[in-house]
Structures are given as C-alpha cells and as structure tokens.
Amino acid sequence: MSEAATAKVFKPAPPVDRITVKVDGQVVVVPKLSPDWQGKLVPTTMIQACEAAGVTIPHYCYHPQLPVAGNCRMCLVEFGTPALGPDRKPVTNPDGSAVINKSPRPAIACATPVSPGMEIYANTPGVKAMRQGVLEFLLINHPLDCPICDQAGECKLQEYSVEYGQSATRFVEAKVHKPKAVDLGPRIMLDDERCILCTRCIRFTRDFVGDDALGIVNRGSYNTIATYPGHKFDNNYTLNTVDLCPVGALTSKDFRFEMRVWFLRETKSVCPSCGTGCNLLIGSRENRIYRYTPRDNPAVNGPWMCDAGRLDYKWIARDDRLKDARGSRPEVRTWRDVLAELAGRLRPATAGSVAIVASARLTNEELYLIRKLAQRLGAATDTIPHLGDGDRLLVNADKNPNTAGARLLGISAKPAGANLNDFAAGIRDGLIKTLIVFREDVTRFGLGADLLGRLDTLVASNVLPNETTKLAHFVLPGCAPAEKRGSFTNIHGRVQRITKAVEPPGDARPEWEFLGELLELITDRRAPATIEGLFNQMAGEVPAFHGLRWAALGDSGVTMPLEPGK
Amino acid sequence: MPAVEHRLILKHADTPGYTPDLACYQRHGGYDVLKKALALAPKTTPDGKTLSPQEQLRQEVTTSGLRGRGGAGFSCGMKWSLVDRKSGKPIYLVCNADESEPGTFKDRQIIYKDPHQLLEGMIISSFANDVRLAYIYIRGEFVEGAKILNRAIAEARAAGFLGRNILAAGFDLEIHVHRGAGAYICGEETGLIESLEGKRPYxxxxxxxxxAVLGLYQCPTIVNNVETLCHVKHIVAMGGAEYAKLGTPNNTGTRIVCLSGQVQRPGYFEVEVGKATLREIIFDPAFGGGLRDGRKLKTIIPGGVSSKVFKAGEKVKLKGRGPDGKETVNELDVLDLPYDFTSLMAAGSMSGSGAVIVLDDSTDIVAALANISTFFAHESCGQCTPCREGSLWMSKALDRLTHGGGRAQDADYLAKIADNIPGGRTICAFGEACSWPVQSFVGKFKDEFAAKGAADQARRQNNGQAATKT
Incomplete structure (x- = not known):
C-alpha cells in the first residue's frame, strides 16, 4: 500500500501537449488530454477549459468523478472553430486573426473535446436562453416544495433559478405525479417527483461502487428512479448519492427533517472510523452534531466517504458519556485534585512498574505526550489493534484512525498489541503495579478484572464507560475527535488535522490538555499549551515528523514516508 | 413525362407466385450478386494502387451516391468510409429494421416478401466491410417478420451463404435477428445499439x-436501414456508376414511397428518386389517385410524422444552378416539389423515411397535431431534459386544446415550448422529431389554433356569466 501511495504522489508527469482556446474572448491554454473520472487521460473537454478560464458552466448531470452522461443539457454552450481554406490551412482576417466558423448547433460542454483555436461562447444571449429553457423544463413537473425539502439551501435547482429562472410560470397543465417517500434502502429515501433524472446516483453506484442497484423505469417524463424489484439500495456508500443528488430527490433517512442546512456550522475534520481518514465536514448547530459529509481530498477519499463512517457520530451525544474526573477517594473530583493525586502516585514509581495501554484512536499530539510520560516513568507502552472488514474502495480493515501515528511515535509494540501478554504476566507477577489505559477496555483483551484487581493503581481515560473505567481508581474523561483539535496519521502516512466542532460534556477535556498538565506536575516542565506548539515540538523531536509544521498541514494534510530514512 | 414506378427493390415482391423462400429467390437470380462479389479479384488502379475486393465494393457504393433510406439520407459510402478499420476490434453491421416512424411501411414489404434480398445485401455489405457478425434489429411488432427472417437465415446457412467459409471464399459471417420490445427510440442508431446490448435504449x-468508432460493444459499427442494404446488392450488380444514373444527381437510385392518409389509393410505390413530384405521388392515377370525392388537400406530411408539414398551396423557393453555372431561385408550388432528399430539405422539411401522409380539408388540424404529439410524448425515452419534459408538455397542452380547455394564447404557448427543444439541444434527433411537427403545424395553421383557443376561452367566459346570472 505504501508503495502505491508513494507512486501516486511522486510519479513524474509525462510531457503535456497543450491546446490554446478562447473562452468568452479570454485566451486559455489547456492540456490536450485531461484525466477522466478514472484518471485515464482523454481529450480535454469544454467544461474543463472553461473552468481553467474561470468561467463556470452550470450543470446537473456532469460530475468530474463520474462517467459523463450528457443528459441534463444545462451545460450547452455555443462555439466556433477556425475556418479552413481549400488547402486545409486556417483562413485569417486582414488583421491576422483566425476566421472562426461559428457552429450552427450548440454543444454540451461536459462531453465535447476542445480543439486548437476553438472559441467557446459561454454567456451569449443564445446560451442564456438555452439554460432558461432547460431550467424551465426541469421545473414544470417539479413539486416546488422547497419549504419542506431538505435540499433547500444547497439545491442546484434553487441556485440556477436565481440566475436563469423566471419568477412566474407559464405552465398551466397538470404536473406529472410520481412516487413519494420511496424507501430505497436502509439509509436512503427517494422523492421521485423532485428527481431531475440526471442519473448521477445510478452512475455512482454502478460505476464507482460496483453495485448496479439503481435504474430508471418507465418512459419519457414518467421516468422514475427505482431499485430492481425486490432489491434494496444497500451498500456501504449509498449516502454519497444524497450528496451527489443535485436536488432533494435522494435524502438521508438519518438527516431528513432534522435541520435546515443553512443553520449548520461546517467544521473541517477527518473521519476517525478507520485508517483511511476520509476528510469530512461536521455539520453542527448549538453543540449538536447533525451530519457528517465528505470533503473532497483527491489524495485520500476524493469526494466520497462510506456510510458507516458517516453515521458514526451518534455515540458522541450519548447520555452515559464520562463527564467527571475521579480520583482514588470520593472527595477528589476536580481536575486539579485528580491530576495532583495521580502525579503524586506516579512520580516515585520505579522503572518497569508502570505500563501504559494507549490507543491508536488518540491524536499524534496526545500519543507524543504519552511517549514523553512513558520515557519519564520508564513505562512500557502498547496499543490494541482493532481489525474489521475493509473493501477495495475507502474502508480500511484497520479500525483505528491513527495506527501509523502510534507506530511512528513508538507507542505501539511490533506488532501492535504484542506487549499485552507481557503486561498480564507483569501484573500477575507483581512487577507492574500501575496500569494506565486510554480509550480501551482491556478486560476484553486479556487483562481481566482479576488481574486488574492486583494493581495498586489503575488509571482509565475514556469517553464512554466500560469495565475498565468501572474498575479504575482514576477516571480521566476525554473527548471525541469532534470535540478537540489535533492530527491523525492515516494508514498511508498522511498527517491530517481534526478540528473541534462541539464542546465535550461535563468536565470532559481533550486528552492532550490534561496529559500536558500531568506531565508538568511530574516533570516540572511545561508542555506547550496549544496544539500548534505541541505539534511543532513533536515535529522537531520525532524523526518521522521532521520537517512538518502545523500550519503547513493545511486542510488536506501532508503525506510522510511511513518508514523514515528510506 | 408522367412519373412511373421503377421497381428495383420490389421487383419481384408482388409478383403472383413469388414466395419468400430460398428456392424462389434463387430462381429469380438470388445470391448471384453475392457470388460475383466474393469472386472479385484484387484490382490495380491506373495510378498503381492495388484495391482489394472489399475496397472495390466500398468504392462502388460511394460511386453510386446511395443515401440512407432510414430517415436522415446520409451518404452510405461516407458512413462506411468513417468506420475505424485500424482499431483491431471486430466491426459489426447492424440492420435497422425497427421501422417505427408513423406512416412508414416499406421495410416490412421487403422483410415479409423478399427476406433473402435483405440477407444478400447484408452479406455483401458485411464482406465489403470485413464484418463477421451482423444483427438485424427488428421491431417487436413484426412477430411474423422475425420468424420469416430466421427461416431465411437458416435456409441461407444450409445453402452455404452464411456461416463458415461462405461459397468457399474464406469469408465467415453470422447474422442474428434481435427483436425490439416496442419503442420508437430504438430506431435511433445509438439507442438501437444500447438496446442490442441489453440496456435501456438511451x-x-x-x-x-x-x-463508426465506438458502436456496438464499443466496437466500430455500421447501422444501415433495410432498404439501404438491399440497394447495396443492386449497386454491386449494376456497378455504382450505372446505379447512379437512376434518380437525379445527388439523389440516386430508387426509393419506396409510403403513401397514406386521405387519398384514393394509399400504398407503397417504388420510384426513381426525384423523378416524381408530390403532386404526381398524390394525384396520379398510377399512384395515389387523388383525394376522396369532394375533398380538397389541406396538408402533406412529407417524410413521416417527424417531418415539418407542407400546407396546400404553399409556395417554396428552390435554389439551383442554371446551365451557365449561375445560382437560380425557382419558386414553385409545394406539390411540384420533386420527391427527393435535397428538394424537400431545401423546402424546409425532409423526405425522412419516405412516408407521405395526406390530410384533406375534413381534418381537424389541432386534433391531428394532438395525435402526433401524444405519440412523441409516449415515445420520448426521457434521457435528456428538453425532449423528456417538452414532449409531454406539448402533448398535454394539445390534449387540453382538443378537449375544450383552449386559451387564446395557446398557439404562441405551443410554439414557444417547441422552440426550446430542437437545434442541437437534445442528445438525439428525437428532439427535432417531436418539436418540428408542432412548430410547423402551429406556424402554418396558426389561425386555426388561435381560433380554437379563443373559442374555448369565450365559451368558458359565457358559461361563467350565465352561471353568475342564475
């Protein structure tokens, strides 16, 4: 995998043939060939040339990551090509400019290749009239139910209506009625009346996912999106069709009727559900998360993400979240007192008497602080691998978001989890007296209640209660990734930032905050008080992160070699 | 000189005693042309190039000036010349036997009465284009036609005209019959190809x-109409140059005209292209024999319902060139138009699939257009927006207009809808097909549409007033 990832990044670009065209009078030079949705080089199209010229062409069915369909006709433009004389050479005007033969017929910008000297007219009255015509056709049978439609606010029909729509309709016939609230599958609801039949959903599930689940039945204006009879639209990528749908036809059962999209605050972050680290937007309002949507990152997930990752946010708002810090005695319950008591116990610990089960669900910065703590205490560390099903698309079998980070920071054993048996033996033999556990239930991984009962000190940090937190002498409530800042290193070595979208409940705090304070209490040396400072210190100190700066990670991250030095 | 029928394709079809079996076909010289084609030797041209038998055959078709008989009238030789022969992929030939343009009933005459003629044309065309697998896409409604073709294919295979090593010339060919499922759009060549691949005919x-480059199964593909492929046989038999003497320049050969509507003798007539005028086709006793007693001509749909209509008495201007090479403009009555590809196009319509539909003065023009629009609204595949939405919109408006719900502005309303569909706004020519009738009916009979709408509106208002009084 690392080889493939490296090849993707460092492959030298082949020499590029270029074509000069004009878009609305503006000269623009574009490559003769451009990547299609599969990355294959095919002739550059008008829509790509227009984009290069900064001219946006309205469209519904076109999507750069899907095969071209050319059915919505919204991207029709006028164009001309250089006139050729009988000698097949371009004819020139007296001033030396090329004579252009304007095509009598328009062309769809999404599928028509550009040719040398082509002139594209993207904003003539004729083009605008065509867009108006197409938009009118799309709206005559549309229910116009924006007030109750979840897509309102991010709907292409609404957006283009502002530019090309008319405020009054001349349509006086009866609208076509189609099925509403069609239960397509466990996560998707379809309103066929809102559908504009652009076939993005069909192409996505057929060509990207490989699940030919959707199709069109009936004819003409009665065309209807449907699943095969008796089949459900149920793969792990169905919710992408909700994003793809340019109108409100496909809605997420999870999100529909929950919140108007313009009230949502969008926070850029990364999905913590597996080693892929799909970039996402957290949609939240008043400290509640309403949805995750994928954020385009060609180096990681493109514009997609899986359904499982997208819906993996509900636990954040669970009522039984750990909210209170707890020390060994009931009266110790403020963070200051808990950390002071814990530091008091850890400071005199002898090397080898403390073991730390960290987690590859923690951020690089938090693992870096744990590394420092372990170094100070002479403690052995490890993480617990969580493996599940992967697929050939986005889902990685590694369910930890930061396995690579934990390895690069030297927290994980080789292989990860290999130290757990030693920890069990050490506790049984009385050598290990203190165990610190982050984000894990070690009772499920060979360190049962009987073993934990032998410890002098059991410290558990988590966001949700489990057997380990119940048995712990110290409980340090932590944060979900959506509640804190930091970075993860994905399975291919890409270091990506996560950002706080909502506040943690109760007294729960980001792990990096209280780890820094604990470290200061033990070492009398202050850790950086900001994520930026912490990350930059780590990058200076840990070879695998050398050369990185927090600011340079940007919104889409930076890929580091997974085996430093190679 | 009065127009006469010139039967080339249908030479034997209606002869009493002529049957669609192989023996009868062979008694009438069947498959002799195929033998001639397969026996061709490479030929050296005066400039020293060597032409393979296939190249010679293709050249004959180009020389003949044959234009496609399916609707668009595209040059057959040109179509063949565009085929990508260097791709390394197989080349397919598909016979378009979907004959679904309303008013058209010529291909079925060939299929039902003389299927071997089509097969011979296809085998020669396949040989000329290095095709090893050919399909006949036949409209689903031609149940018997499919059986006849399958029977003919079996006969031809048994006689060594199909299969491996045809006539010991080292040429292999299989022909499969594929039945459509009843959709007009399957007559559009790329829709047909999708359907042949087992998909929706988008x-x-x-x-x-x-x-010609990315056709059936993404391989180079030739799609030709039934009648066109039959002509290939005659071109090879006669030689392209000799064939080109039939008809008129750029409109060579013969074609089968399907005459229907309110005439005395509806039916099909094979004429040299351009040698008969619309007047002759409709009124000549040898052809349509005129209108029914006491009726006057109202309108002519000259090339299937998707062509633009002509109004009786309409004057059209034809551009041409005089003997001195100067451009001439000839104004003539629409009935005096020679029935060929070029003239009808110059007159703003098309000869399309050769279907002439005659409507007399008993016709309610609004109802006639409503009928046509209902057809197109039902047959639009719905893939692209303007045609999908526009065809049903026009149909609903016309339905309203024929059921007493008209408005004074409906003529303009219809014309404006129709104007937003054609001219390259749609993926295929169906957009033109559904809007041209509306544009031309409403354009040429605007007074009737406006009067109907205004009358409806006035009646509703009167009813409303009457209701208020009581």
Missing amino acids: PRIKPPYFP
Whole structure:
C-alpha cells in the first residue's frame, strides 16, 4: 500500500501537449488530454477549459468523478472553430486573426473535446436562453416544495433559478405525479417527483461502487428512479448519492427533517472510523452534531466517504458519556485534585512498574505526550489493534484512525498489541503495579478484572464507560475527535488535522490538555499549551515528523514516508 | 413525362407466385450478386494502387451516391468510409429494421416478401466491410417478420451463404435477428445499439460515441436501414456508376414511397428518386389517385410524422444552378416539389423515411397535431431534459386544446415550448422529431389554433356569466 501511495504522489508527469482556446474572448491554454473520472487521460473537454478560464458552466448531470452522461443539457454552450481554406490551412482576417466558423448547433460542454483555436461562447444571449429553457423544463413537473425539502439551501435547482429562472410560470397543465417517500434502502429515501433524472446516483453506484442497484423505469417524463424489484439500495456508500443528488430527490433517512442546512456550522475534520481518514465536514448547530459529509481530498477519499463512517457520530451525544474526573477517594473530583493525586502516585514509581495501554484512536499530539510520560516513568507502552472488514474502495480493515501515528511515535509494540501478554504476566507477577489505559477496555483483551484487581493503581481515560473505567481508581474523561483539535496519521502516512466542532460534556477535556498538565506536575516542565506548539515540538523531536509544521498541514494534510530514512 | 414506378427493390415482391423462400429467390437470380462479389479479384488502379475486393465494393457504393433510406439520407459510402478499420476490434453491421416512424411501411414489404434480398445485401455489405457478425434489429411488432427472417437465415446457412467459409471464399459471417420490445427510440442508431446490448435504449452522446468508432460493444459499427442494404446488392450488380444514373444527381437510385392518409389509393410505390413530384405521388392515377370525392388537400406530411408539414398551396423557393453555372431561385408550388432528399430539405422539411401522409380539408388540424404529439410524448425515452419534459408538455397542452380547455394564447404557448427543444439541444434527433411537427403545424395553421383557443376561452367566459346570472 505504501508503495502505491508513494507512486501516486511522486510519479513524474509525462510531457503535456497543450491546446490554446478562447473562452468568452479570454485566451486559455489547456492540456490536450485531461484525466477522466478514472484518471485515464482523454481529450480535454469544454467544461474543463472553461473552468481553467474561470468561467463556470452550470450543470446537473456532469460530475468530474463520474462517467459523463450528457443528459441534463444545462451545460450547452455555443462555439466556433477556425475556418479552413481549400488547402486545409486556417483562413485569417486582414488583421491576422483566425476566421472562426461559428457552429450552427450548440454543444454540451461536459462531453465535447476542445480543439486548437476553438472559441467557446459561454454567456451569449443564445446560451442564456438555452439554460432558461432547460431550467424551465426541469421545473414544470417539479413539486416546488422547497419549504419542506431538505435540499433547500444547497439545491442546484434553487441556485440556477436565481440566475436563469423566471419568477412566474407559464405552465398551466397538470404536473406529472410520481412516487413519494420511496424507501430505497436502509439509509436512503427517494422523492421521485423532485428527481431531475440526471442519473448521477445510478452512475455512482454502478460505476464507482460496483453495485448496479439503481435504474430508471418507465418512459419519457414518467421516468422514475427505482431499485430492481425486490432489491434494496444497500451498500456501504449509498449516502454519497444524497450528496451527489443535485436536488432533494435522494435524502438521508438519518438527516431528513432534522435541520435546515443553512443553520449548520461546517467544521473541517477527518473521519476517525478507520485508517483511511476520509476528510469530512461536521455539520453542527448549538453543540449538536447533525451530519457528517465528505470533503473532497483527491489524495485520500476524493469526494466520497462510506456510510458507516458517516453515521458514526451518534455515540458522541450519548447520555452515559464520562463527564467527571475521579480520583482514588470520593472527595477528589476536580481536575486539579485528580491530576495532583495521580502525579503524586506516579512520580516515585520505579522503572518497569508502570505500563501504559494507549490507543491508536488518540491524536499524534496526545500519543507524543504519552511517549514523553512513558520515557519519564520508564513505562512500557502498547496499543490494541482493532481489525474489521475493509473493501477495495475507502474502508480500511484497520479500525483505528491513527495506527501509523502510534507506530511512528513508538507507542505501539511490533506488532501492535504484542506487549499485552507481557503486561498480564507483569501484573500477575507483581512487577507492574500501575496500569494506565486510554480509550480501551482491556478486560476484553486479556487483562481481566482479576488481574486488574492486583494493581495498586489503575488509571482509565475514556469517553464512554466500560469495565475498565468501572474498575479504575482514576477516571480521566476525554473527548471525541469532534470535540478537540489535533492530527491523525492515516494508514498511508498522511498527517491530517481534526478540528473541534462541539464542546465535550461535563468536565470532559481533550486528552492532550490534561496529559500536558500531568506531565508538568511530574516533570516540572511545561508542555506547550496549544496544539500548534505541541505539534511543532513533536515535529522537531520525532524523526518521522521532521520537517512538518502545523500550519503547513493545511486542510488536506501532508503525506510522510511511513518508514523514515528510506 | 408522367412519373412511373421503377421497381428495383420490389421487383419481384408482388409478383403472383413469388414466395419468400430460398428456392424462389434463387430462381429469380438470388445470391448471384453475392457470388460475383466474393469472386472479385484484387484490382490495380491506373495510378498503381492495388484495391482489394472489399475496397472495390466500398468504392462502388460511394460511386453510386446511395443515401440512407432510414430517415436522415446520409451518404452510405461516407458512413462506411468513417468506420475505424485500424482499431483491431471486430466491426459489426447492424440492420435497422425497427421501422417505427408513423406512416412508414416499406421495410416490412421487403422483410415479409423478399427476406433473402435483405440477407444478400447484408452479406455483401458485411464482406465489403470485413464484418463477421451482423444483427438485424427488428421491431417487436413484426412477430411474423422475425420468424420469416430466421427461416431465411437458416435456409441461407444450409445453402452455404452464411456461416463458415461462405461459397468457399474464406469469408465467415453470422447474422442474428434481435427483436425490439416496442419503442420508437430504438430506431435511433445509438439507442438501437444500447438496446442490442441489453440496456435501456438511451441514445448515446456524440462525441464520443460515434457508431463508426465506438458502436456496438464499443466496437466500430455500421447501422444501415433495410432498404439501404438491399440497394447495396443492386449497386454491386449494376456497378455504382450505372446505379447512379437512376434518380437525379445527388439523389440516386430508387426509393419506396409510403403513401397514406386521405387519398384514393394509399400504398407503397417504388420510384426513381426525384423523378416524381408530390403532386404526381398524390394525384396520379398510377399512384395515389387523388383525394376522396369532394375533398380538397389541406396538408402533406412529407417524410413521416417527424417531418415539418407542407400546407396546400404553399409556395417554396428552390435554389439551383442554371446551365451557365449561375445560382437560380425557382419558386414553385409545394406539390411540384420533386420527391427527393435535397428538394424537400431545401423546402424546409425532409423526405425522412419516405412516408407521405395526406390530410384533406375534413381534418381537424389541432386534433391531428394532438395525435402526433401524444405519440412523441409516449415515445420520448426521457434521457435528456428538453425532449423528456417538452414532449409531454406539448402533448398535454394539445390534449387540453382538443378537449375544450383552449386559451387564446395557446398557439404562441405551443410554439414557444417547441422552440426550446430542437437545434442541437437534445442528445438525439428525437428532439427535432417531436418539436418540428408542432412548430410547423402551429406556424402554418396558426389561425386555426388561435381560433380554437379563443373559442374555448369565450365559451368558458359565457358559461361563467350565465352561471353568475342564475
């Protein structure tokens, strides 16, 4: 995998043939060939040339990551090509400019290749009239139910209506009625009346996912999106069709009727559900998360993400979240007192008497602080691998978001989890007296209640209660990734930032905050008080992160070699 | 000189005692042309190039000036010359036997009465284009036609005209019959190809999916009409140059005209292209024999219902060139138009599939257009927006207009809807097909549409007033 990832990044670009065209009078030079949705080089199209010229062409069915369909006709433009004389050479005007033969017929910008000297007219009255015509056709049978439609606010029909729509309709016939609230599958609801039949959903599930689940039945204006009879639209990528749908036809059962999209605050972050680290937007309002949507990152997930990752946010708002810090005695319950008591116990610990089960669900910065703590205490560390099903698309079998980070920071054993048996033996033999556990239930991984009962000190940090937190002498409530800042290193070595979208409940705090304070209490040396400072210190100190700066990670991250030095 | 029938394709079809079996076909010289084609030797041209038998055959077709008989009238030789022969992929020939343009009933005459003629044309065309697998896409409603073709294919295979090593010339060919499921759009060549692949017949976007390069199964493909393929046989028999003497320049050969509507003798007539005028086809006793007693001509749909109509008495201007090479403009009555590809196009319509539909003065023009629009609304595949939404919109408006719900502005209303559909706004020519009738009916009979709408509106208002009084 690392080889493939490296090849993707460092492959030298082949020499590029270029074509000069004009878009609305503006000269623009574009490559003769451009990547299609599969990355294959095919002739550059008008829509790509227009984009290069900064001219946006309205469209519904076109999507750069899907095969071209050319059915919505919204991207029709006028164009001309250089006139050729009988000698097949371009004819020139007296001033030396090329004579252009304007095509009598328009062309769809999404599928028509550009040719040398082509002139594209993207904003003539004729083009605008065509867009108006197409938009009118799309709206005559549309229910116009924006007030109750979840897509309102991010709907292409609404957006283009502002530019090309008319405020009054001349349509006086009866609208076509189609099925509403069609239960397509466990996560998707379809309103066929809102559908504009652009076939993005069909192409996505057929060509990207490989699940030919959707199709069109009936004819003409009665065309209807449907699943095969008796089949459900149920793969792990169905919710992408909700994003793809340019109108409100496909809605997420999870999100529909929950919140108007313009009230949502969008926070850029990364999905913590597996080693892929799909970039996402957290949609939240008043400290509640309403949805995750994928954020385009060609180096990681493109514009997609899986359904499982997208819906993996509900636990954040669970009522039984750990909210209170707890020390060994009931009266110790403020963070200051808990950390002071814990530091008091850890400071005199002898090397080898403390073991730390960290987690590859923690951020690089938090693992870096744990590394420092372990170094100070002479403690052995490890993480617990969580493996599940992967697929050939986005889902990685590694369910930890930061396995690579934990390895690069030297927290994980080789292989990860290999130290757990030693920890069990050490506790049984009385050598290990203190165990610190982050984000894990070690009772499920060979360190049962009987073993934990032998410890002098059991410290558990988590966001949700489990057997380990119940048995712990110290409980340090932590944060979900959506509640804190930091970075993860994905399975291919890409270091990506996560950002706080909502506040943690109760007294729960980001792990990096209280780890820094604990470290200061033990070492009398202050850790950086900001994520930026912490990350930059780590990058200076840990070879695998050398050369990185927090600011340079940007919104889409930076890929580091997974085996430093190679 | 009065127009006469010139039967080339239908030479034997209606002869008493002529049957669609192989023996009868062979008694009438059947498959002799195939033998001639397969026996061709490489030929050296005066400039020293060597032409393979296939190249010679293709050249004959180009020389003949044959234009496609399916509707668009595209040059057959040109179509064949566009085929990508260097791709390394197989080349397919598909016979378009979907004959679904309303008013058209010529291909079925060939299929039902003389199927071997089509097969011979296809085998020669396949040989000329290095095709090893050919399909006949026949409309689903031709149940018997499919049986006849399958029977003929079996006969031809048994006689060594199909299969492996045909006539010991080292040429292999299989022909399969594929039945459609009843959709007009399957007559559009790329829709047909999709359907043949087992998919919804959504026409493909061009570029990139030109059949000559990326056709059936993404391989180079030739799609020709039944009648066109039959002509290939006669071109090879006569020689392209000799064939080109039939008809008129740029409109060579013969074609089968399907005459229907309110005439005395509806039926099909094979004429040299351009040698008969619309007047002759409709009124000549040898052809349509005129209108029914006491009726006057109202309108002519000259090339299937998707062509623009002509109004009786309409004057059209034809551009031409005089003997001195100067451009001439000839104004003539629409009835005096020679029935050929070029003239009808110059007059603003098309000869399409050769279907002439005659409507007399008993016709309610609004109802006639409503009928046509209902057809198109039902047959639009619904892939692209303007045609999908526009065809049903026009149909609903016309339905309203024929059921007493008209408005004074409905003529303009219809024309404006129709104007937003054609002219390259749609993926295939269906957009033109559904809007041209509306544009031309409403354009040429605007007074009737406006009067109907205004009358409806006035009646509703009167009813309203009457209701208020009581």
